[in-house]
Amino acid sequence: MNTTHTTHQSTSTTSPSWLRPAVVIDAGVSGVNGLVYLVAASMLSDLLGPSATLIQILGVVLVGWAVALAAVATRDPLPRVVIREIGYLNLVWVAGSVAAAAGLLSLTGIGLAWCLLQAATVTVFAAAQILGTRR
Numbered sequence: 001m002n003t004t005h006t007t008h009q010s011t012s013t014t015s016p017s018w019l020r021p022a023v024v025i026d027a028g029v030s031g032v033n034g035l036v037y038l039v040a041a042s043m044l045s046d047l048l049g050p051s052a053t054l055i056q057i058l059g060v061v062l063v064g065w066a067v068a069l070a071a072v073a074t075r076d077p078l079p080r081v082v083i084r085e086i087g088y089l090n091l092v093w094v095a096g097s098v099a100a101a102a103g104l105l106s107l108t109g110i111g112l113a114w115c116l117l118q119a120a121t122v123t124v125f126a127a128a129q130i131l132g133t134r135r
Contacts, residue, residue, distance in 0.1 A: 015078045019132035023083060026090070026125040027069035033118075034062025048111035050100075080133040087129030094119045094126065 037044065037059030041052040048055070072082055096104075097119035101112055 015080060015083075016132045018128065019083065020073055020078060022125060022128035022132060023069055023073040023078075023086070026086075026129075027066045027073060029121070029125075030062045030069065031066030034059045034064075034066060037062060047108065048114055049107040050105050050111070054105075083129050084133040087126045087133070090122050090126035090129065093122050097122070 037055050041055040041059065044055050045052040069086065072079060072086065097115050100107065101115045101119070105111075105115075107115060
């Protein structure tokens with residue numbers, strides 16, 4: 001008797017119910033943060049420490065990131081591979097924040113606290129996005 005065993009990966013496109021909101025909230029927080037960076041760069045430079053130019057550049061990056069996240073969040077079904085990659089890119093932001101807090105940038109005390117708060121918040125987004133795409 002000849003028995004053939006086949007294995008196949010699940011092609012399920014279902015995602016946890018909280019995954020889409022995790023991407024939407026990430027987009028919203030990133031977008032608001034980016035807009036504030038763009039509008040108030042000079043004031044934030046004095047408050048946080050980095051140059052106004054760097055803050056504006058980060059603002060542009062964050063607004064672009066928010067637009068991309070919002071576009072991904074509208075997809076049905078959610079593109080799980082893309083969302084997992086978003087989670088990994090969020091971890092890159094966390095690493096950059098930790099490097100900035102460790103002395104890469106000259107931060108004020110408030111800037112250091114803001115940087116670490118951002119790192120913690122983005123870690124939560126990354127964990128949700130990575131864990132939400134696992135099967």
